Amino acid sequence: MQQKVDKILKGLESGQITPEEAYSYIYENEKYKDTDKSENNKDIAIIGFACRFPDAESSDKLWLNIIKGSAAIKNIPEDRWKLDEELKKRGVKPFASMCRYGGFIDGVDLFDANFFEITEEEAVAMDPQHRLLLEAVMEGIEYSGYSREGLWGSRTGIFIGARGGDYKQGFDNNYQNARAALTGTLGNFNSARISNFFNFKGPSLVFDTACSSSLVSTHYACKSILNHECDMAVAGGVHLCINADTFISLNLMPRSLASNGVSYTFDKRADGFVPGEGVGVVILKSLTKAVEDGDTVYAVIKGSAVNNDGNTIGVTTPDLDAQQEVVEMALKAASVDAATISYIEAHGTGTMIGDPIEIRAIDKAFKKYTDNKSFCALGTVKPNIGHLDTAAGIASIIKVVLSLYNKKIPPTLNIEMPNPRINFVDSPFYPAAYLSDWNPVGGVRRAGISSFGFGGTNCHMILEEAPAQVKSTEEFEDRKExxxxxxxxxxxxxxxxxxxxxxxxxxxxxxxxxxxxxxxxxxxxxxxxxxxxxxxxxxxxxxxxxxxxxxxxxGLAASHKVAFMFTGQGAQYSGMALELYENQPIF
The missing domain is CATH 3.30.70.3290 (Alpha-Beta Plaits)
Structure with missing residues (x-):
C-alpha cells in the first residue's frame, strides 16, 4: 500500500494526476484493502469500444452530439421503405397519430467483403446486421490496442444482443445460394461469423431478450470472464429496421410510438418512443488482467443482475417489484452503496406509464440505502438516437463510459415539464436537463444502467470510473524521432x-x-x-x-527477420548505439 501511495504522490508532483484522482485512487484502495482478494477480482475493465449510431459513425461523434443536445431523428428514408405503400400492402389505413420517424444510420448496404475474406455471393446474402457487427468488432479490438493476428486462436468470447433479421436477399428461384442465404440470415451467425473470422475460441452466444438484449449480453460476458471461460470478451448488440413489419406493428399498439417523432422521457408530454437502429460493442477483460497487461481502462463494471417480471396482467406489462429487485441485486453484486451512485442511465422509453414505474422501482431500491434527496442525476440516450431495441443497452453503456471518461453528465433532451406521475422532489433523483461537471460522491464516480425487455427480462448494471492509471516518472523520454x-x-x-x-x-x-x-x-x-x-x-x-x-x-508477401549489423575493425566508438540501449528493451 505504501508503494502505491508513494507512486501517487510522485504523480501529483509531476502533474500526471489531479488531487481529485489521487483521492479517488487512495479511497478505493482503503475501502477494499481488508476484503478478500477474490472480491477485488470481480471487477471487469472496459478497455475498448466502437459504435455506429444515428448521425454518429464513431464514439467521438456520439459524444459530441450528446453534449450538444442534438437529436438524430428523421423521416423514414425512402431507400428503406415507403410507409404508405407498405400500409396499403397490409390492408392498414394510415391515421393521423402514426409515427413516421426514426433514428436511422446511413450506408447499411455498404460492406467491404474482400476485407473480411467473404465472397461477393455470400456478402449479398448476408444480413446487414452481420456485416455491421464484423466492422464494429474489428474497430473495437483495434481501439483497445490489439489486432486480429495478436488475438488469433485466443480464448476470446463473443456475446451479442440481436435477433434473426428480416433480410430476405440471397435466395434465387433454384435455391442455388441456399447455404449462403441460410447462414446469412440465421440469428446465431451474428456471433458465429465473428468467432470464425478472428479464430476466437471462447463462447460465442446471441441473446434475444428484446430491448434488454445487449445489456444482458454484457452481463453474461462478465460472468464468462469471471468463470474463466474466456480471457477477454466482446459484448454488444445490433439492430436494423430493414423492413416495415415491426414499425407498423408498433404503430398499431396504442401509446407505443411518439406520433411527432420526439421522445419526451420523464416529461409531461410523454406519449411513446421513437424507433432507432445501430450497432455497438465493448471489449472486456478482468480489471486485474487489464492492469497487468497495461491496457487503457475507460471504465469498470462493478456488478450486474438479470431477472424477469414473471406473471403479470399482460406479457408485455412491466412489473415494478421485479424492476426494484433487479436494481437491488445489482447493487449487492457490485458491493456498493446506492448513496455513492451519482448518475442513472434509465431505460426511459418516454411512455406515460413506463417511465413512472421505472423511477418508482429504482427509488424504492435506493431508499433501502439512503434518505438523501436529489443527489443522483437521471438521464437517457433515447431522445438523441431513438430506442435501438436489441442495441439499446449497448448504446447506454457507451454513453455512460464516455460520460465517466470525460467526467461530464450530459443533458437529456426534451425535459421541460416533469411527468406528474414521477415524484422527483422526494426522490434521490433529478432530471439531467443540462450539461454539467460530474462531481464524485464518496470520492468516486459511479453510475447505474437499466434495460428492460419487451417480455419481462430486466437487467441493471453498475459502472465506475477507471482507477487512476499512474505512469512511472522514471520512464525514458521518447526518442527524438x-x-x-x-x-x-x-x-x-x-x-x-x-x-x-x-x-x-x-x-x-x-x-x-x-x-x-x-x-x-x-x-x-x-x-x-x-x-x-x-x-x-x-x-x-x-x-x-x-x-x-x-x-x-x-509490403512483402512473407515476414522476414530484421538484423542489426555493426562493423568491426576499430570502427566502434564510445557511446555507440547508446540511444538504442537506453530506449529499446531488445538491446
Missing part, C-alpha cells in the same frame, strides 16, 4: 486512414508521439498497402499525413 506505420488493403483505404489520423492528431496534440506510433505499429493488422512517416512531434505527423508526405509501397 519516431517511426509511424500504417497499412490497408487498398491505396484508397490507406489514404482515407491517413486523413482520419491527421484530423484526430490535429485535435489531440497532447498525446505522446511514442504512444501513437507504438499503438499504430503493433495493434493494427498489417496489409499490403503501407506507409511510413519519420516524425518528431504529433503536429508534424498530422501535417505529413494530411499532405501524404510519406513513404508508401507494397
Amino acid at each position: 519516431q517511426l509511424f506505420l500504417l497499412s490497408a488493403k487498398s491505396q484508397e483505404a490507406l489514404k482515407k486512414l491517413a486523413e482520419n489520423y491527421s484530423v484526430y492528431l490535429s485535435k489531440n496534440t497532447q498525446l505522446k508521439l511514442g504512444d501513437i506510433c507504438f499503438t499504430a505499429g503493433t495493434s493494427r493488422t498489417s496489409f499490403k498497402n503501407r506507409l511510413a512517416v519519420l516524425c518528431s512531434s504529433t503536429s508534424e505527423l498530422s501535417q505529413k499525413l494530411g499532405s501524404m508526405e510519406v513513404l508508401t509501397g507494397d
Whole structure:
C-alpha cells in the first residue's frame, strides 16, 4: 500500500494526476484493502469500444452530439421503405397519430467483403446486421490496442444482443445460394461469423431478450470472464429496421410510438418512443488482467443482475417489484452503496406509464440505502438516437463510459415539464436537463444502467470510473524521432486512414508521439498497402499525413527477420548505439 501511495504522490508532483484522482485512487484502495482478494477480482475493465449510431459513425461523434443536445431523428428514408405503400400492402389505413420517424444510420448496404475474406455471393446474402457487427468488432479490438493476428486462436468470447433479421436477399428461384442465404440470415451467425473470422475460441452466444438484449449480453460476458471461460470478451448488440413489419406493428399498439417523432422521457408530454437502429460493442477483460497487461481502462463494471417480471396482467406489462429487485441485486453484486451512485442511465422509453414505474422501482431500491434527496442525476440516450431495441443497452453503456471518461453528465433532451406521475422532489433523483461537471460522491464516480425487455427480462448494471492509471516518472523520454506505420488493403483505404489520423492528431496534440506510433505499429493488422512517416512531434505527423508526405509501397508477401549489423575493425566508438540501449528493451 505504501508503494502505491508513494507512486501517487510522485504523480501529483509531476502533474500526471489531479488531487481529485489521487483521492479517488487512495479511497478505493482503503475501502477494499481488508476484503478478500477474490472480491477485488470481480471487477471487469472496459478497455475498448466502437459504435455506429444515428448521425454518429464513431464514439467521438456520439459524444459530441450528446453534449450538444442534438437529436438524430428523421423521416423514414425512402431507400428503406415507403410507409404508405407498405400500409396499403397490409390492408392498414394510415391515421393521423402514426409515427413516421426514426433514428436511422446511413450506408447499411455498404460492406467491404474482400476485407473480411467473404465472397461477393455470400456478402449479398448476408444480413446487414452481420456485416455491421464484423466492422464494429474489428474497430473495437483495434481501439483497445490489439489486432486480429495478436488475438488469433485466443480464448476470446463473443456475446451479442440481436435477433434473426428480416433480410430476405440471397435466395434465387433454384435455391442455388441456399447455404449462403441460410447462414446469412440465421440469428446465431451474428456471433458465429465473428468467432470464425478472428479464430476466437471462447463462447460465442446471441441473446434475444428484446430491448434488454445487449445489456444482458454484457452481463453474461462478465460472468464468462469471471468463470474463466474466456480471457477477454466482446459484448454488444445490433439492430436494423430493414423492413416495415415491426414499425407498423408498433404503430398499431396504442401509446407505443411518439406520433411527432420526439421522445419526451420523464416529461409531461410523454406519449411513446421513437424507433432507432445501430450497432455497438465493448471489449472486456478482468480489471486485474487489464492492469497487468497495461491496457487503457475507460471504465469498470462493478456488478450486474438479470431477472424477469414473471406473471403479470399482460406479457408485455412491466412489473415494478421485479424492476426494484433487479436494481437491488445489482447493487449487492457490485458491493456498493446506492448513496455513492451519482448518475442513472434509465431505460426511459418516454411512455406515460413506463417511465413512472421505472423511477418508482429504482427509488424504492435506493431508499433501502439512503434518505438523501436529489443527489443522483437521471438521464437517457433515447431522445438523441431513438430506442435501438436489441442495441439499446449497448448504446447506454457507451454513453455512460464516455460520460465517466470525460467526467461530464450530459443533458437529456426534451425535459421541460416533469411527468406528474414521477415524484422527483422526494426522490434521490433529478432530471439531467443540462450539461454539467460530474462531481464524485464518496470520492468516486459511479453510475447505474437499466434495460428492460419487451417480455419481462430486466437487467441493471453498475459502472465506475477507471482507477487512476499512474505512469512511472522514471520512464525514458521518447526518442527524438519516431517511426509511424500504417497499412490497408487498398491505396484508397490507406489514404482515407491517413486523413482520419491527421484530423484526430490535429485535435489531440497532447498525446505522446511514442504512444501513437507504438499503438499504430503493433495493434493494427498489417496489409499490403503501407506507409511510413519519420516524425518528431504529433503536429508534424498530422501535417505529413494530411499532405501524404510519406513513404508508401507494397509490403512483402512473407515476414522476414530484421538484423542489426555493426562493423568491426576499430570502427566502434564510445557511446555507440547508446540511444538504442537506453530506449529499446531488445538491446
